Amino acid sequence: MKEFRLYAITGEEFHQGRDLIEVMEAAIVGGVDIFQLRDKNSSKKVVFEKAKRLKELAQKYSVPFIVNDHIDIALAVDADGIHLGQDDLPLQEARKIFGQNKIIGISTHEIAEAREAELNGADYIGVGPIFPTKSKVDVVDPVTTKYIEEVVKEITIPFVAIGGIKLHNVDQVLAAGATRICAISEIVGNEDITKTCQEFIKKIEARR
Numbered sequence: 184m185k186e187f188r189l190y191a192i193t194g195e196e197f198h199q200g201r202d203l204i205e206v207m208e209a210a211i212v213g214g215v216d217i218f219q220l221r222d223k224n225s226s227k228k229v230v231f232e233k234a235k236r237l238k239e240l241a242q243k244y245s246v247p248f249i250v251n252d253h254i255d256i257a258l259a260v261d262a263d264g265i266h267l268g269q270d271d272l273p274l275q276e277a278r279k280i281f282g283q284n285k286i287i288g289i290s291t292h293e294i295a296e297a298r299e300a301e302l303n304g305a306d307y308i309g310v311g312p313i314f315p316t317k318s319k320v321d322v323v324d325p326v327t328t329k330y331i332e333e334v335v336k337e338i339t340i341p342f343v344a345i346g347g348i349k350l351h352n353v354d355q356v357l358a359a360g361a362t363r364i365c366a367i368s369e370i371v372g373n374e375d376i377t378k379t380c381q382e383f384i385k386k387i388e389a390r391r
């Protein structure tokens with residue numbers, strides 16, 4: 184998959200009434216180079232409508248668009264990828280449906296899961312939650328930056344750090360060896376989304 188540095192996920196509870204497309208466009212303008220639709224509350228029909236609009240945005244900026252959870256919606260809108268959780272469809276089964284040329288990412292919370300993801304052909308893994316987060320209800324305890332260090336030593340596929348990452352603590356995450364950052368609330372909940380993303384990029388680039 185194409186290299187990326189800053190991964191944004193939608194979180195409409197943080198958008199402060201702003202339109203979904205407007206929010207994600209501001210993030211892309213600020214440097215987000217991959218983004219995900221994550222909607223745990225809407226009907227499938229509504230998620231599909233949002234995915235269609237976001238796919239258009241992704242095409243406008245040539246940025247990969249990932250759908251969380253719903254492989255059928257990802258297929259229907261020709262998204263660039265899907266993001267799976269540990270309890271979702273097994274990666275190898277998802278690959279059969281989704282094809283070799285699409286991006287499949289999977290969440291991991293311990294090194295055994297990261298090893299398995301690599302073995303099963305994931306394009307990238309999520310590594311988290313690094314810090315406590317209020318953005319995911321069924322979240323496991325923070326894995327801390329120690330888990331990043333383990334992944335850096337052993338795993339060769341791209342990984343993205345996620346969970347409670349803010350501008351004020353991202354340096355700890357980068358110091359542990361992460362080179363790709365993912366955030367929901369710190370990006371989409373910010374008054375100035377573009378500036379926040381630019382600040383993230385500056386910090387990531389300073390460590391790369």
Ligand SMILES: Cc1ncc(COP(=O)(O)OP(=O)(O)O)c(N)n1
Pocket residue numbers: 190192219221251252266267268269288289290308309310319343345365
């Ligand atoms: C990039 C990235 N990493 C991790 C997650 C979490 O996925 P999952 O474990 O499936 O949990 P939900 O997001 O579905 O609540 C993610 N979405 N993206």
Ligand SMILES: Cc1nc(C(=O)O)sc1CCOP(=O)(O)O
Pocket residue numbers: 290291309310311312313315316317318319322345346347348365366367368369
């Ligand atoms: C969706 C999600 N997945 C996580 C994981 O660890 O797999 S943490 C998380 C929430 C990230 O939101 P915020 O940047 O607002 O903390």
Ligand SMILES: [Mg+2]
Pocket residue numbers: 251252266267268271
């Ligand atoms: Mg999921």
